[in-house]
Amino acid sequence: MNRNAKPSMLEAVALGVVATGAVSIAIGAGVGATTAAIEIFGSPVPVSLPVHEAPMEALADAAGVASAEYTQSLVSFDSLDGGTRWLLWGESALPALATIIVCMALWWLGLSLIRQRAFRNSMASVLGTAAVALVFAGMVAPLLGAIARAQVVEQLPSSEAGMFWMFLYQLDPAPIGWGIALALVATAFEVGQRLQKETEGLV
Template sequence: MNSRSGRPSMLEAVTLGLVATGAVSIAIAALTGAIRAGFEIFGSPVPVALPVHDAEMGSLTDAAGVASASYTQSLVSFETLDAGIRWLLLGEQALPALATIIVCMSLWWLGLSLIRQRAFRKSMAPVLGTAAIALVVAGMIGPLLGAFARAEAVQQLPASDGEFYAFLYELDPSPIGWGIALALVVSAFEVGRRLQRETEGLV
């Protein structure tokens, strides 16, 4: 068993408690946002941000000190939209929210474990590993689902003379980087757990 001696000070316990509480609050906010997005996506009309190209902002074209100005996306509200597109849009919103919830619950579990002086418990590596995988998957798959949804939505529009991108996949590497960093933390916890087990075996 892990030693329970040397419990954290009151300040450390309060700080860890606040971190754990904040993680739960963020998880609840992420879940609420995903539910709200679901109601909006499956309602009517459905607002969809479609990426555009070569759309100049005429009001600023000749403005002093402005070299160029253009729109990068247009918000189009669809009265009707295929169910498949709606599910893709929901997936784009739900995957990051799910990853956020998993990460926040992992932080809550880590904070609770630190308060109890059991940071290197056996369950910690799988919990943090799941969070790392969730970040990478959400960072890669979420935007891809959105790209497919917008491509299908563009097909439902009248001829737009190529104003909208037929398919545009924009990958944000930040969640993937955080997932890789968290995977390294998992490795550190595994090393710490192994050293703790070896130390306890020598006592």
């Protein structure tokens, strides 16, 4: 293997664009988490609550419409306890943190490819950490949101609380699937690193 081999200009530019894009997305995720914190820890606090059995009367008699109902309601509160606010922010912050970790992993991968050192010792660990972050955020973030909304509904008058779900945990399998896929990539890099060491030992 020629360690001095350099990627072509086109390859270097493409990898540079990918690395730059990853950093930009990470910055955007950080800004989004900060914006969410300012909104959640300010006042009033807008909270999206899941609604059930709330018909949309405006479309009740519309031609071709079998049924229509609201599924979400945005309710703003003058005050919420600190624990609920932290849970709501955790729902936004965990995916943002996972995005930052994944983007930094992609940046490191792009930089390693540019330097022709894709199978460096740290690569499998970096990708594995990103995979765990994706799975963890995908499972825990909606749970934090569900708990926070349950606490919010408890603060509503009993006459109005019945239209909202007391506890609704909605799991999005997409981040978990991407995390598993990234874990497989990390495993492939681990195998590639081992094969590279064995090949170098034969030279």
